[in-house]
Amino acid sequence: MFQRIGRSDxxxxxxVEYIRKLIEEGKLKPGDRLPTEREMAEKFGVSRTVIRxxxxxxxxxxxxxxxxxxxxxAAVPDSQSIARQLSGLLFYREDTIxxxxxVRMLLETEAAGWAAERRNREDLELLFENARxxxxxxxxxxxxxxxxxxxxxxILVANATGNPVIIRLMKNLLDxxxxxxxxxxxxxxxxxxxxxxxxxxxxxxxxxDVAKARLAMTKHLxxxxxxxxxxxx
Numbered sequence: 005m006f007q008r009i010g011r012s013d014x015x016x017x018x019x020v021e022y023i024r025k026l027i028e029e030g031k032l033k034p035g036d037r038l039p040t041e042r043e044m045a046e047k048f049g050v051s052r053t054v055i056r057x058x059x060x061x062x063x064x065x066x067x068x069x070x071x072x073x074x075x076x077x078a079a080v081p082d083s084q085s086i087a088r089q090l091s092g093l094l095f096y097r098e099d100t101i102x103x104x105x106x107v108r109m110l111l112e113t114e115a116a117g118w119a120a121e122r123r124n125r126e127d128l129e130l131l132f133e134n135a136r137x138x139x140x141x142x143x144x145x146x147x148x149x150x151x152x153x154x155x156x157x158x159i160l161v162a163n164a165t166g167n168p169v170i171i172r173l174m175k176n177l178l179d180x181x182x183x184x185x186x187x188x189x190x191x192x193x194x195x196x197x198x199x200x201x202x203x204x205x206x207x208x209x210x211x212x213d214v215a216k217a218r219l220a221m222t223k224h225l226x227x228x229x230x231x232x233x234x235x236x237x
Contacts, residue, residue, distance in 0.1 A: 015050050019058035022048075024067060027078055038068070038076040101232060108177055109225050112158065115174065116205060116221035117214040119164035127164035131206045134160055138202060142195035150189050157202050161221075164209065188231045201227065 026032040038044065041059065045052045059076055062068040069079040119127070138153040155178050162174040189195050201224035208217035 015054045016057045016061065019044075019048055019050065019054060020061050023058070023062060027067060032078045034078050034080040036078045038078070040075070102229070104177070104180055105225065105229050108181075109222065111170070111173060111177065112161070112225065113218045113221050115162050115165050115170050116209070116217040118167065118170070119161050120209045120212050120214045120217035122166050123164040123209050123212075127160070128206075128210055131157070131160050131164070131209065135199065135202050135206055139196075139199045142199050145195075147189050147195075150195050154189070154198060161205065161209070188228060191231055191234070194231050197227065198224070 023032070023038075032038070039047065041052050041055045044055045048055070059068055059070065063070055066079055069077045071077060123131075134153060134157045138150065138157065141149045141153060158178060159171070159174055162171045165171070189198075201220065205217060205220040205224060208220050
């Protein structure tokens with residue numbers, strides 16, 4: 005099944021793609037055990053470091069699972085692993101991103117309105133604390149932390165609806181935007197723009213202004229879509 009691959013500057017990538025292809029073709033099935041790092045290094049004709057890096061990449065994507073002391077296995081798909089795999093592809097498929105944003109726009113605009121109706125004191129405190137932290141991190145340029153805070157903000161809005169179905173849907177939906185979200189935050193000024201848009205959403209939710217909360221969320225998501233479009237031009 006495994007065979008030597010050509011030497012190049014992208015050995016890790018070649019190993020990653022080869023193993024992914026084996027899984028896609030059904031030659032490696034969920035739960036199947038892979039050879040050890042040493043065995044794969046010999047079969048592929050690469051160093052163990054290359055294999056280790058490839059396994060780490062595939063584990064991060066949810067394609068492989070490493071059970072320490074036992075072995076390396078083809079992962080059994082769950083909602084989170086599927087989301088991680090999809091998110092790695094979505095940035096390169098603008099039509100899919102746009103379709104997902106249509107769903108997100110519908111769901112999250114209503115969620116903002118419900119949050120304005122139903123939020124409690126703790127919801128407000130968490131939302132405004134997130135906005136303050138986001139502004140501080142945005143000014144520092146820490147893209148990874150900005151992405152985490154951005155995701156947290158949208159989940160906090162969902163939490164404020166008090167609807168567990170909305171919360172779960174938002175978490176799953178946001179998982180699909182991991183890669184594209186990180187990409188947009190590298191655009192100059194995008195992070196601080198998001199901070200300001202989040203602040204406007206918070207203000208509307210605090211005032212219990214349902215219409216304004218929906219409008220603020222719509223404007224925010226629209227501006228994110230526009231940023232993605234500029235990035236893909």
